[in-house]
Amino acid sequence: MTQHAAPPADINIVIVGQQGRLAYEALLFAASLRHSSPGFKGRLLVAEPQAGPLWPNDPQIKEPAIRDALEDLGAEIISFDSKHFGAAYPYGNKIEMLHALPKGEPFVFFDTDTLITGDITSVPFDFDRPTASLRRTNTWPVPQLYGPQYSGLWKSLYDKFDLDFESSLDLSQPDEYWQRYLYFNAGFFFYRCPHAFGALFLKYALAIRDTPPVELCAQSFDPWLDQVALPLVIHALGGGRDTLPDGLIDGAVSCHYRFLPLLYAREPQAAVDILEAVSAPNKLKKVLKGYEPIKRMVYQGRGQKARALFDQDNLPRKEQAIRNRLKSNGYWMR
Known part of the structure; x- marks a missing residue:
């Protein structure tokens, strides 16, 4: 039985907010957090990408009323620069914003299109053993008729980063069935230090995008790049599938x-x-x-x-x- 660490009430919760849909979703998230978790004493950080060469349009939240409403709900807007992804791959925001969070402080990231529906302080996050959302489907990889199958495709990534492939497998699932392999939805994840997590996430994502193993030549990384890199990060940092009790995140406490x-x-x-x-x-x-x-x-x-x-x-x-x-x-x- 896994021993779960007690959750501090003062962790940092972070979402990404930018002009358009995400700004309004951030408001709903903040309002639901205050409604459902009145005992939460931590910081709610809204990470906002700044204008720059990778954004043809300024991604910052323009409407003062939205910014004021977020602050009224106790959210703090923090800025970060997009150096690697930007508009071409906006899912990269969740990778690049991590360096803007307080170093060495435990964090929980949620996709903005999430509601908090229960008491977040009741979730026993073990910040030494990260995990992510298991509410996912077999979106990646897509084995080709004459190419490597699931084992060969995933193993090529573990080998690329000198990670132990065998220990990542769920041996209760059949060989070549997608759930045997570590795969998450990137709708939430957590760790004890955002800088350590973010550095590895960025390293793996850029290496997969720019110099993928030859076995992956027929695979698409858009929009899946974050979800391809994420299990490798979690595995490298000593996490896995079973570091949270079932039924809390993506269950009684949150809804993505x-x-x-x-x-x-x-x-x-x-x-x-x-x-x-x-x-x-x-x-x-x-x-x-x-x-x-x-x-x-x-x-x-x-x-x-x-x-x-x-x-x-x-x-x-x-x-x-x-x-x-x-x-x-x-x-x-x-």
């Missing part, structure tokens, strides 16, 4: 909804209730209704109509089927 129509279609009623509760206060409503999907799905009731199209206890197996039903009924927005 990705898009509002998907939240209404498939997420637990508790997540819908929290979304609607935290977006109800007039002060926040004035700001949030500036984003069309929130205005229409939450305030004009289209989300509840979209939810009625589905039996949440018997959802279509594939996400694409959910999206198609939402689109065909006019409820898809992003």
Whole structure:
């Protein structure tokens, strides 16, 4: 039985915020954190990419009302420079922002399209043993007919970085079945030091992007690069699949909804209730209704109509089927 470290109430929680959808999602995240975790005494950091040569358009949050609302919710906006990714690969924000966090202080990163639905201080994060989201599908790699299969593809990466491949495997899963291999959704991750985690994350991601093993010649790294590098980082730092109890993150304590129509279609009623509760206060409503999907799905009731199209206890197996039903009924927005 894994011994889980007690969670400090004063950890740093970080999300990325920038002009557009992520700014509004950051507001929902901050409001849900305050609503669901009143005992959280740590810092909520909103990492904001700065204008620079890798951003054709300035990514900073322009609306003073959004910045003020974030600060009213206790969030601190911190800036970072994009030196390697920028607009060409915006998922790289979660890699590059780590160097802007306080060195040596435990952090938990969440994708901005997440709601906190329970008490974050109840989660026994073991900051010496990182992990990430197991709410994922087999998006990468895609074995080719005559090329290496899962073992050969993943092993080429472990070999490239002198990591032990065998100890990363889940031997309860069959050989060449995707879940045998360490793979995460990058919607959350944590560690005791953001600089140590970030340095390794950046090193691995750039090496995979720029000089991939020959075995990966037929594989796509866009948009998967962060999720290809992440398991290698976690493995190298002594983490793995089982360092958190099941059912908390991506369960009772957080909901990575990705898009509002998907939240209404498939997420637990508790997540819908929290979304609607935290977006109800007039002060926040004035700001949030500036984003069309929130205005229409939450305030004009289209989300509840979209939810009625589905039996949440018997959802279509594939996400694409959910999206198609939402689109065909006019409820898809992003």
